[in-house]
Amino acid sequence: xxxxxxxxxxxxxxxxxxxxxxxxxxxxxxxxxxxxxxxxxxxxxxxxxxxxxxxxxxxxxxxxxxxxxxxxxxxxxxxxxxxxxxxxxxxxxxxxxxxxxxxxxxxxxxxxxxxxxxxxxxxxxxxxxxxxxxxxxxxxxxxxxxxxxxxxxxxxxxxxxxxxxxxxxxxxxxxxxxxxxxxxxxxxxxxxxxxxxxxxxxxxxxxxxxxxxxxxxxxxxxxxxxxxxxxxxxxxxxxxxxxxxxxxxxxxxxxxxxxxxxxxxxxxxxxxxxxxxxxxxxxxxxxxxxxxxxxxxxxxxxxxxxxxxxxxxxxxxxxxxxxxxxxxxxxxxxxxxxxxxxxxx
Numbered sequence: 001x002x003x004x005x006x007x008x009x010x011x012x013x014x015x016x017x018x019x020x021x022x023x024x025x026x027x028x029x030x031x032x033x034x035x036x037x038x039x040x041x042x043x044x045x046x047x048x049x050x051x052x053x054x055x056x057x058x059x060x061x062x063x064x065x066x067x068x069x070x071x072x073x074x075x076x077x078x079x080x081x082x083x084x085x086x087x088x089x090x091x092x093x094x095x096x097x098x099x100x101x102x103x104x105x106x107x108x109x110x111x112x113x114x115x116x117x118x119x120x121x122x123x124x125x126x127x128x129x130x131x132x133x134x135x136x137x138x139x140x141x142x143x144x145x146x147x148x149x150x151x152x153x154x155x156x157x158x159x160x161x162x163x164x165x166x167x168x169x170x171x172x173x174x175x176x177x178x179x180x181x182x183x184x185x186x187x188x189x190x191x192x193x194x195x196x197x198x199x200x201x202x203x204x205x206x207x208x209x210x211x212x213x214x215x216x217x218x219x220x221x222x223x224x225x226x227x228x229x230x231x232x233x234x235x236x237x238x239x240x241x242x243x244x245x246x247x248x249x250x251x252x253x254x255x256x257x258x259x260x261x262x263x264x265x266x267x268x269x270x271x272x273x274x275x276x277x278x279x280x281x282x283x284x285x286x287x288x289x290x291x292x293x294x295x296x297x298x299x300x301x302x303x304x305x306x307x308x309x310x311x312x313x314x315x316x317x318x319x320x321x322x323x324x325x326x327x328x329x330x331x332x333x334x335x336x337x338x339x340x341x342x343x344x345x
Contacts, residue, residue: 037330038079039317044086047104048328050317050336056080056091058104061321061338068106075124079317084134088112092125097139099150115139115148115155127169132176140167145181147195161189169221180231182219188233188240204233204242223275225282225298232284234272239265239286241298265296267303273316279324287315293329293339306339 037052048059054075058068074094081090081097089103099113115137127140136156139146143166146158165185172179172193181189188204204219221234230243241263270289277284284296291312294303309315309331318329327339 037317037332037336039319039328039330039336040080040082040089041319041321041328042082042086042089043084043322045322046086047082048336048338049080049082049089049091049103050330051075051078051080051092052330059336060104064338067104068109070100070103078125079127081128081130081137083130084132090128090130090137092128094124095141097125097128097137097148113150113153115146115153126167129170129172129179131172132174138170138172138179140170140181143167143183145170145179145191157195159191159195161191168219171222171224173224174226180222180224180233182222182233184218184220188219188222190231190244202242202244202247204240218271220271220273221275223277223284225277226279227282232275232277234275234286234288236271237266237268239272239275239284239296241265263298263301265301265303267294267296268292271314273314274318274329276319278320279322281324285318285320285327285329287318287329289314291315291331293318293327295327307337309333 037050039048039050041048046061048061049056050059051073054071054073056070056073057066059065060067070091073091075092078092080092083089087101089100091098091100091103095116097115098111099115101110101112102108125139125141129138131137135150137148137150139148143164144158144160145167147156148154149156161181165183165187167181168184169182170179177193179191179193181191183189190202218235219233222231224231228243229245230241232239232241234240242261246261265284268286268288268290272286272288274287275284282298284298286294286296288294291309291314292305293307293315294305296303306327307315307329313332315329315331318327320327325340328336329339330336
């Protein structure tokens with residue numbers, strides 16, 4: 001199936017012509033409820049891992065074939081995590097993160113480690129993020145984040161942070177000196193690493209407006225810019241973009257005040273479940289409860305709807321390819337799509 005869409009963003013230097021090749025991979029579930037595929041692109045651009053229905057499949061981008069599968073996992077859907085060198089992948093299996101070498105090879109794939117995040121918390125792992133140096137992996141379960149050393153296969157420390165609320169996603173800063181934490185009840189946190197006695201750098205806190213309504217009642221997802229010292233959290237109907245260079249050095253608790261320290265992007269209807277910064281441009285990709293995939297120009301706040309999922313089924317995962325030429329996303333019909341994005345001349 002192929003279709004062409006032509007569109008432009010508000011600023012000419014990021015004007016794009018979107019030639020969209022929708023390579024649909026149907027994996028229709030026999031379960032009673034639709035699954036939620038979470039997608040992870042390997043940093044070398046060769047593989048896409050996606051999880052759904054208690055399994056993780058590895059897709060070869062060149063051939064568009066599934067070349068290996070990890071099945072019978074004790075997790076309905078959690079995002080796999082590639083190591084920075086693309087040689088290892090972390091796969092969630094209940095309260096354990098399994099570490100596999102050569103996951104693309106059905107015969108040579110080998111589990112080399114496993115990290116149990118049950119210390120200090122209970123329940124399945126809900127997020128994991130690999131440190132840029134490839135030696136440490138952070139894992140969140142419930143309200144805690146635990147840090148594990150890959151070489152020794154041991155936990156370094158487990159930290160709850162300043163709030164005891166469920167964590168939805170954690171993401172390392174590209175430099176590895178900060179960790180962003182998104183919680184489902186009203187807060188986003190930025191931690192300093194290595195952890196100090198008071199490791200909290202910034203707390204994005206919700207608050208009541210003049211009408212008694214909560215501002216940013218949920219943080220569903222988070223991602224760092226690869227080019228600037230800024231971060232974007234997603235909530236209900238909105239994105240909150242914070243430029244850390246606008247804050248005082250002594251700032252700790254931050255209210256997201258539009259026009260001062262925060263840019264607010266409005267367009268989605270309902271929860272925004274996923275956000276991913278473009279690796280080279282000042283662009284964001286998002287997916288939401290309203291069944292849309294959007295690309296945002298951060299400089300203007302304008303967006304283009306790249307895809308509208310049939311029946312408005314939620315889009316729970318969006319991710320750019322490492323070179324930014326393609327965008328992968330999934331919806332709740334056991335489908336992933338690869339969108340090719342070509343810059344106009």
